[in-house]
Amino acid sequence: MYLTEVRSLIASGRFPKLGSIVTYMNKTLTAVATLAIATVSSTLLGAEITGKVTLTGTPPPEREITPIKADAKCGAAHTAPVMTRSFVKGDGDGLANVWVYVTEGLPAGKTYEVPKSKPVVDQVGCMYEPFVSAVMAGQPFAVKNSDPFMHNVNAMAKLNKGFNFAQSTQGQENEKTFDKAENVKFVCNVHPWMSGYVRVFENPFFAVTDKDGKFTISGDLPDGKYTVEAEHLKAGKVTGTVEVKGGKATLALSLAVPAAK
Amino acid sequence: MPTGHQDNKWLYRYAVFAACCTLLLVCVGGMVTSKGVGMAVPDWPTTYGYNMFLFPFSKMIGGIFWEHLHRLKASGVGLLTLGLAAWIFFFESRNWVKKLGFAAAGMVIIQGVLGGLRVMMDKEVVANTTLGTVFGLVHACTGQAFFVLMCVLAFALSPAWARFSEAEKSREQGARRLRWLIPVATVAVFIQLALGAAMRHQHSGLAVPDFPMAYGQVWPATDAESLLRYNQRRADTEIITAFQIWLHMFHRLNACVVALLIGLVAVTARKLSGAAAPVRKAAFLWAGLVVLQFSLGIVTVLYDKPADIATAHVAVGALTLALGGLLICGSRLLLSPWVPLRNPEDALSKPAKWVVNPG
Numbered sequence: 128m129y130l131t132e133v134r135s136l137i138a139s140g141r142f143p144k145l146g147s148i149v150t151y152m153n154k155t156l157t158a159v160a161t162l163a164i165a166t167v168s169s170t171l172l173g174a175e176i177t178g179k180v181t182l183t184g185t186p187p188p189e190r191e192i193t194p195i196k197a198d199a200k201c202g203a204a205h206t207a208p209v210m211t212r213s214f215v216k217g218d219g220d221g222l223a224n225v226w227v228y229v230t231e232g233l234p235a236g237k238t239y240e241v242p243k244s245k246p247v248v249d250q251v252g253c254m255y256e257p258f259v260s261a262v263m264a265g266q267p268f269a270v271k272n273s274d275p276f277m278h279n280v281n282a283m284a285k286l287n288k289g290f291n292f293a294q295s296t297q298g299q300e301n302e303k304t305f306d307k308a309e310n311v312k313f314v315c316n317v318h319p320w321m322s323g324y325v326r327v328f329e330n331p332f333f334a335v336t337d338k339d340g341k342f343t344i345s346g347d348l349p350d351g352k353y354t355v356e357a358e359h360l361k362a363g364k365v366t367g368t369v370e371v372k373g374g375k376a377t378l379a380l381s382l383a384v385p386a387a388k
Numbered sequence: 389m390p391t392g393h394q395d396n397k398w399l400y401r402y403a404v405f406a407a408c409c410t411l412l413l414v415c416v417g418g419m420v421t422s423k424g425v426g427m428a429v430p431d432w433p434t435t436y437g438y439n440m441f442l443f444p445f446s447k448m449i450g451g452i453f454w455e456h457l458h459r460l461k462a463s464g465v466g467l468l469t470l471g472l473a474a475w476i477f478f479f480e481s482r483n484w485v486k487k488l489g490f491a492a493a494g495m496v497i498i499q500g501v502l503g504g505l506r507v508m509m510d511k512e513v514v515a516n517t518t519l520g521t522v523f524g525l526v527h528a529c530t531g532q533a534f535f536v537l538m539c540v541l542a543f544a545l546s547p548a549w550a551r552f553s554e555a556e557k558s559r560e561q562g563a564r565r566l567r568w569l570i571p572v573a574t575v576a577v578f579i580q581l582a583l584g585a586a587m588r589h590q591h592s593g594l595a596v597p598d599f600p601m602a603y604g605q606v607w608p609a610t611d612a613e614s615l616l617r618y619n620q621r622r623a624d625t626e627i628i629t630a631f632q633i634w635l636h637m638f639h640r641l642n643a644c645v646v647a648l649l650i651g652l653v654a655v656t657a658r659k660l661s662g663a664a665a666p667v668r669k670a671a672f673l674w675a676g677l678v679v680l681q682f683s684l685g686i687v688t689v690l691y692d693k694p695a696d697i698a699t700a701h702v703a704v705g706a707l708t709l710a711l712g713g714l715l716i717c718g719s720r721l722l723l724s725p726w727v728p729l730r731n732p733e734d735a736l737s738k739p740a741k742w743v744v745n746p747g
Binding site: 186187188189190198200211212213276277279281283284285286288289290291292293314316317318319322360361362363384385 | 423424425426427428430436447449450451452455510511513516518616617619620621622623624625627
């Protein structure tokens with residue numbers, strides 16, 4: 128009896144098809160879930176500032192690091208010439224290796240947990256990878272040797288306690304921590320062209336731009352206005368302001384190099 | 389100047405050999421800083437935990453080779469110097485030479501300890517300055533001074549010293565002036581070497597990459613905006629500071645002072661003759677070294693500091709200072725402190741009280 132009524136309703140077009148009901152329910156559930164995730168992430172996971180740093184102007188051409196070729200072991204690790212990484216540009220003039228960090232707008236006196244991630248500063252083919260990285264004060268990071276021969280890791284810190292030790296075996300990893308905000312230069316004196324930088328920040332709101340200049344700063348950032356600075360080793364600094372709304376914000380920053388005279 | 393030279397050819401030859409080894413040691417030290425490998429061995433007096441003399445040759449790769457070679461060579465020079473001091477003590481009659489021998493022995497030990505402190509204190513920072521760098525600078529200056537001392541010792545033990553001691557002191561035109569002008573020029577050379585050492589330890593050799601101008605200016609601006617512009621245009625990844633630029637520029641400026649003073653010495657000495665002729669020849673050689681040193685400095689800047697040229701610059705600098713030391717000794721032995729005879733014939737006819745030997 129009941130089935131007969133339903134069949135007649137479907138036949139007359141006054142009752143929705145089962146497939147339509149499922150689709151409707153899916154859409155509703157998706158919307159609810161998205162709203163829930165946004166609410167949870169905004170309150171628990173925090174916000175995200177995404178953006179891109181670009182470089183205008185024509186930087187000086189990169190130079191080949193010729194001593195690598197002269198060193199039999201290091202030279203064997205490369206098939207193409209190894210170039211300096213003063214200005215690494217990607218798609219759309221994006222500039223890599225830029226530190227982007229929040230300088231103003233954070234609640235005064237608030238302390239933040241150290242990020243759970245453990246960045247790795249690797250030595251590959253007698254080069255530091257990544258060339259530029261960042262950690263929070265107190266955040267452990269690993270120094271790794273992926274080469275099948277020895278490097279010495281000389282961290283030339285001034286505010287933090289520096290170190291200089293040998294990594295003689297392939298795959299060797301040593302965990303290190305810096306406690307104070309500072310930009311620490313790393314060098315290998317066995318292969319003196321090798322250098323890299325680890326910048327230490329006081330809070331977790333920092334990022335390093337990728338090969339295309341893109342960055343994401345994420346964390347417990349309440350909605351509001353923030354000042355964000357982007358700093359590149361050679362190109363200098365630029366400051367921008369951004370307003371985080373609903374846990375989201377985007378920012379475009381541009382650095383410039385003057386034309387060669 | 390005390391005399392009493394005791395003829396001992398083998399002692400003299402040994403002293404010359406030790407001085408040559410010291411120059412080689414300075415060169416190897418120059419290679420260490422030119423290549424930036426001073427901290428390739430982070431421990432001292434051991435080398436990566438090994439007894440220094442038992443460190444395997446197979447492990448002397450890259451920068452370790454130069455740093456470890458510097459240590460081995462320094463040990464050799466240390467032993468040579470202690471041997472020289474002992475030989476002088478037992479076989480040399482002049483007390484002041486014995487004292488110089490002891491001074492050399494003490495200095496080589498201090499120099500070794502300074503080298504060790506440069507390594508051990510590399511991670512100690514006081515007032516934003518790495519103590520290792522400070523010790524490295526002192527180590528470099530003491531090394532140059534030690535080389536001068538070894539050269540003076542070899543000179544004191546040479547047959548030339550005896551000959552000069554017995555020669556009559558020249559009272560020719562300029563002789564008196566040279567007795568103070570040469571030490572002044574030598575001090576200027578030492579200051580120049582100290583500035584050079586500071587440059588090497590502060591990585592300022594290429595802080596100004598052009599010559600004769602400096603970033604296109606006579607004296608480069610060092611405000612924040614200019615520094616950013618310089619760094620943006622530089623091809624390397626090093627970030628140059630105002631201090632590095634100032635250090636570099638003072639090295640250039642003092643090079644001109646040194647060239648002027650040594651040029652003045654050469655011009656003043658040009659008429660010296662007879663017994664004082666060696667001073668004239670050495671002064672000309674000194675001027676030649678300065679020209680060579682200038683050229684090496686220019687090539688170092690214009691050709692991106694090749695390690696061998698930069699090291700040759702260090703070696704010629706050391707020779708310039710050593711020759712200054714020898715010239716001070718030579719001028720004391722061969723040149724009179726008295727005013728020159730304007731007309732020797734007048735002096736013969738009307739002898740004054742201070743004219744001792746008017747001939």
